[in-house]
Amino acid sequence: MSNSNEFSRKVLEIVKQIPKGKVTTYGHIAEKAGARKSSRMVGYILNSYKGDERYPFHRVVNRLGELSGKQHFPTPNAMKEMLQSEGINFKDEAVDMKSHLWIPDFLNE
DNA sequence: CGGCTGACTGCGA
DNA sequence: TTCGCAGCCAGCC
Numbered sequence: 001m002s003n004s005n006e007f008s009r010k011v012l013e014i015v016k017q018i019p020k021g022k023v024t025t026y027g028h029i030a031e032k033a034g035a036r037k038s039s040r041m042v043g044y045i046l047n048s049y050k051g052d053e054r055y056p057f058h059r060v061v062n063r064l065g066e067l068s069g070k071q072h073f074p075t076p077n078a079m080k081e082m083l084q085s086e087g088i089n090f091k092d093e094a095v096d097m098k099s100h101l102w103i104p105d106f107l108n109e
Numbered sequence: 110c111g112g113c114t115g116a117c118t119g120c121g122a
Numbered sequence: 123t124t125c126g127c128a129g130c131c132a133g134c135c
Binding site: 026027040042044045057061063067071072 | 118
């Protein structure tokens with residue numbers, strides 16, 4: 001299997017594991033998927049799967065907690081509303097990373 | 110075939 | 123502290 005397919009498979013697998021009420025970052029996903037420097041590819045992959053309700057893409061934010069992917073949801077506020085309905089707190093337009101950051105766990109493939 | 114873009118990030122000036 | 127840039131690389135002209 002090609003590296004790119006393997007990478008996207010891992011990325012999607014990790015996204016599915018993000019617990020409700022938590023978020024993680026493109027960088028952490030990329031690192032766990034085996035390509036630390038390809039955080040940008042993570043967003044690219046999510047974009048190609050957007051609309052697929054099997055994955056909680058709204059739980060992926062940038063390293064500052066900003067909703068950099070909100071433009072890709074049906075409405076501009078959809079992403080923030082989904083997160084808030086899961087109990088996530090915001091400081092302005094950014095997720096409170098200090099209490100909601102979830103880091104992919106190596107014990108939980 | 111070549112250039113540009115993008116749901117990002119870390120580092121150096 | 124803020125700002126620019128290289129690295130990443132699959133798609134779309």
